[in-house]
Amino acid sequence: MGVIERDPYTGHGTTGHEWNGIKELNTTVPWPIWAFLICSVAFAVLWWILMPAWPLGTTYTKGLLGNDVRKDVAAHLRAAAEERSVWMRRIEKEDFAAIQADPALMKNVREAGHALFGDNCAACHGIGATGGPGFPNLTDRAWLWGGTPDAVFQTIRVGVNSEHPDSRSSQMPAWGRDKMLKDSAINDVVAYVYSLSHPGGDGKSSAAQLAAGQKVFADNCAACHGADAKGKTEVGAPNLTDSFWLYGGGEASIYNTVYNGRQGHMPTWESRISKTDRKILTLYVLDLGRAPP
Amino acid sequence: MFKSHYKLERYSIGLAIAIIVVASIGGIVEIAPLFTIHQTVEEAPGMRVYTPLELAGRNIYIREGCYACHSQMIRTLRDEVERYGPYSLAVESQYDHPMLWGSKRTGPDLARVGGKYSDQWQVTHLNNPRDVVPESVMPAYPFLKETELRIDDLPEHLATLRKLGVPYTDDMVANAVSDAYGQAVPDSPQAKGVKERYGEATDVRAFDGDPGMVTEMDALVAYLQILGRLTDAAHKQEAVTGGIK
Numbered sequence: 001m002g003v004i005e006r007d008p009y010t011g012h013g014t015t016g017h018e019w020n021g022i023k024e025l026n027t028t029v030p031w032p033i034w035a036f037l038i039c040s041v042a043f044a045v046l047w048w049i050l051m052p053a054w055p056l057g058t059t060y061t062k063g064l065l066g067n068d069v070r071k072d073v074a075a076h077l078r079a080a081a082e083e084r085s086v087w088m089r090r091i092e093k094e095d096f097a098a099i100q101a102d103p104a105l106m107k108n109v110r111e112a113g114h115a116l117f118g119d120n121c122a123a124c125h126g127i128g129a130t131g132g133p134g135f136p137n138l139t140d141r142a143w144l145w146g147g148t149p150d151a152v153f154q155t156i157r158v159g160v161n162s163e164h165p166d167s168r169s170s171q172m173p174a175w176g177r178d179k180m181l182k183d184s185a186i187n188d189v190v191a192y193v194y195s196l197s198h199p200g201g202d203g204k205s206s207a208a209q210l211a212a213g214q215k216v217f218a219d220n221c222a223a224c225h226g227a228d229a230k231g232k233t234e235v236g237a238p239n240l241t242d243s244f245w246l247y248g249g250g251e252a253s254i255y256n257t258v259y260n261g262r263q264g265h266m267p268t269w270e271s272r273i274s275k276t277d278r279k280i281l282t283l284y285v286l287d288l289g290r291a292p293p
Numbered sequence: 294m295f296k297s298h299y300k301l302e303r304y305s306i307g308l309a310i311a312i313i314v315v316a317s318i319g320g321i322v323e324i325a326p327l328f329t330i331h332q333t334v335e336e337a338p339g340m341r342v343y344t345p346l347e348l349a350g351r352n353i354y355i356r357e358g359c360y361a362c363h364s365q366m367i368r369t370l371r372d373e374v375e376r377y378g379p380y381s382l383a384v385e386s387q388y389d390h391p392m393l394w395g396s397k398r399t400g401p402d403l404a405r406v407g408g409k410y411s412d413q414w415q416v417t418h419l420n421n422p423r424d425v426v427p428e429s430v431m432p433a434y435p436f437l438k439e440t441e442l443r444i445d446d447l448p449e450h451l452a453t454l455r456k457l458g459v460p461y462t463d464d465m466v467a468n469a470v471s472d473a474y475g476q477a478v479p480d481s482p483q484a485k486g487v488k489e490r491y492g493e494a495t496d497v498r499a500f501d502g503d504p505g506m507v508t509e510m511d512a513l514v515a516y517l518q519i520l521g522r523l524t525d526a527a528h529k530q531e532a533v534t535g536g537i538k
Contacts (some may be wrong), residue, residue, distance in 0.1 A: 055326030069369040070530075073380065076371040119376050122412050123426060130427060134413060163408070265411035272378065272409065 015101060062125055092276045096149035099283060106287065113284025129288050133247055134264065138286045142244035146233040153282040157270050160236065164268035170236035176259030188213035196229050196241045277281045335384040340524035342388055342459055345447040345473040345489045350516025353509050357434065364395035365404040378405040379527040388459045400431060405521035412500050415514045436502055437510040444473040465490050477511040478504050
């Protein structure tokens, strides 16, 4: 250890090193730093006593405040439910028509429904609920499984082709891939189905072809889609005479649907969303179709 | 106190050792007790292991860096529980080596995404996220559907995980290749063994919509559809802590 040398200007000692004529002062730690350090240590000791802190083998000190994040989140959730309960309880008890007739309650439905829809439904049906190819538009008048509140509520509860034991079940067979219809019959029925929603036809199909297609339709498709092709909501078979199309209404899309079949899938929400929240979603979705565009 | 410090500062090896000792105290105090405290990992009897196909999907999830934007950890906060479901428990990741909790969310948390959306949606979304979510910034993964899944090395993956404590049986390791194939090809003779070994509730279907070839898409979707569903411990925990639903 070198001889401690005092700096003549400040009176402080130096570190005793010299680098090319430069010496370093060894100034004492300023008191605010000491004060801060001491306060920090005092706070830490207090915090050890109040909060869960020290490990003790198989357990740990729980702290005087009894702090537990799991209890906290449960309490926060209960408080939030309590806050909502004023109108949530009414939604729980009252029937759909009564809620729809109450503008104040519908305002709550729109707010809560928007968040629920965004979290759970928007991924498939789109944030505006307008759907996309394979995912139904919920704002139009066409409903595969019925557009009454009870029907929509049931669809949300059990899903379509889902794992739920009561799931709605819809299977459009693969008429071409599974060789149930000949290619010519498929072409005929596609032309016929296309003509149903395009009264003028495409100009390419002859009357004979349309007549042949009508016969194929009556023999194979009418069981689900109905003899008038207006669909059946009991089996989720769409109306083929209107302008609403889930997979596209062009001839190529219709051909693809007939050839490869379609098995849409909507998950069941019974175990994921509470009954009251599902009721809110039902009301929210039906309200979207009513709102002015 | 300072006298001894001055002395220590003059011996570089001694100083280095002292720095390591002091710096590791924080880590030891925080990490070591987790191995002995009983409450660290909850009990989940009956929790199932990943099937070989799901494991392959998990490896693709890691390969593509999904964890960089998606967490798999629902925190004990009201907004997260209301949005994603019951908060995550440590036991739910007990077979995850490495765990994929993540630390950043550009996309949503995926801890309970299993069963939330249809296979068809998952495939469409992975193929090009903009097709179903126009505002999405997620990259597209169209090659997954066209790439045949490598399944020949799955027995080694299972055997390695078994060394790390995942309870795979000899039967599971030996049949890993056939199970991976069977889970994605429901009409094949291999499909039956999957449910025998991994439970009746195991999803056996053509996840990518095409039973012809087992693709990386099959594996990734199978993995996504099991997330949060290996055990219902978290839902039970919720019942214990005060009936939130």
